[in-house]
Amino acid sequence: MFGFSVSHTTRAPRAMEKDGMHYHFTERSVMEKDIKDGKFLEFASVHGNLYGTSIEAVEAVADAGKRCILDIDVQGARSVRASSLEAIFIFICPPSMEELEKRLRARGTELEEQILKRLRNSEAEVEQGNSSGIFDHILYNDKLEECYENLKKLLGLDGNTVATQKSLSKTDNKIIINCGTPELEKASKSFNYDNWIEQDCFGCILTQGRAPGRTRGLDVYAIDSFSDGLNGIDSFSDGLNGIYQPS
Numbered sequence: 547m548f549g550f551s552v553s554h555t556t557r558a559p560r561a562m563e564k565d566g567m568h569y570h571f572t573e574r575s576v577m578e579k580d581i582k583d584g585k586f587l588e589f590a591s592v593h594g595n596l597y598g599t600s601i602e603a604v605e606a607v608a609d610a611g612k613r614c615i616l617d618i619d620v621q622g623a624r625s626v627r628a629s630s631l632e633a634i635f636i637f638i639c640p641p642s643m644e645e646l647e648k649r650l651r652a653r654g655t656e657l658e659e660q661i662l663k664r665l666r667n668s669e670a671e672v673e674q675g676n677s678s679g680i681f682d683h684i685l686y687n688d689k690l691e692e693c694y695e696n697l698k699k700l701l702g703l704d705g706n707t708v709a710t711q712k713s714l715s716k717t718d719n720k721i722i723i724n725c726g727t728p729e730l731e732k733a734s735k736s737f738n739y740d741n742w743i744e745q746d747c748f749g750c751i752l753t754q755g756r757a758p759g760r761t762r763g764l765d766v767y768a769i770d771s772f773s774d775g776l777n778g779i780d781s782f783s784d785g786l787n788g789i790y791q792p793s
């Protein structure tokens with residue numbers, strides 16, 4: 547259902563990280579050129595390295611028929627928030643700086659200098675995450691399982707709403723999204739067709755999987771429920787598969 551957008555970064559890969567899976571590891575000069583050429587939705591300098599979300603990375607998720615999740619820092623979130631893109635922004639916050647330090651040290655992937663830099667930056671991020679107004683929700687990541695449960699609740703994935711959230715139909719030249727929760731309703735109403743980047747019902751950015759300008763001129767409607775047998779998600783097979791994944 548969900549797909550992770552594989553970011554680009556100029557930092558070196560960690561031992562277990564694979565190029566193209568965890569990140570697209572890249573040279574700074576190459577990434578800077580790609581940024582100049584408009585290939586990135588957002589980018590930021592984080593802990594001394596460049597990180598960014600390419601348009602292609604998001605399209606790859608959309609092409610797979612999945613909803614796109616971006617794991618990005620506060621600067622990146624601010625850029626997306628300031629853009630015309632609509633998304634739900636969730637700040638995942640450690641329970642305390644002490645616990646974060648323990649976790650970072652236990653991860654064993656950074657040298658002391660980098661750990662200290664990351665902790666300093668995290669302090670600023672936590673402050674901004676809590677007070678900048680960028681984020682729609684703050685999730686405290688104390689016990690992982692609880693955090694996961696809370697995330698599911700927040701996305702309306704914990705109960706009966708799931709079935710309706712997945713409902714989508716295409717009839718004639720109209721795409722109909724079923725709004726199962728207030729969050730969904732907000733999301734589908736903010737569907738941004740012009741930019742070919744849409745708000746996913748679960749707060750993720752997703753695309754049509756096509757480049758800007760190749761519009762087919764479809765209209766998008768959000769409705770409260772499917773009472774007329776329009777649950778035709780399986781018939782949604784004309785190449786517009788970047789929007790919703792069939793259940």
Ligand SMILES: Nc1ncnc2c1ncn2[C@@H]1O[C@H](COP(=O)(O)OP(=O)(O)OP(=O)(O)O)[C@@H](O)[C@H]1O
Pocket residue numbers: 649650652653664687688689690691693
């Ligand atoms: N709830 C949790 N309980 C225990 N360990 C956790 C929990 N959440 C995350 N961790 C661990 O803490 C470490 C840091 O987490 P993560 O990599 O998500 O941090 P981050 O915010 O991206 O920080 P950085 O930007 O420095 O990478 C990882 O080793 C991760 O496995």
Ligand SMILES: Nc1nc2c(ncn2[C@@H]2O[C@H](COP(=O)(O)O)[C@@H](O)[C@H]2O)c(=O)[nH]1
Pocket residue numbers: 553554557588589590592593597598599617618619621622623
């Ligand atoms: N603005 C962006 N931030 C990103 C992106 N990909 C990852 N990140 C953030 O960087 C830090 C560090 O990540 P790490 O893998 O080196 O530990 C972390 O906060 C990520 O969320 C991106 O594409 N854009």
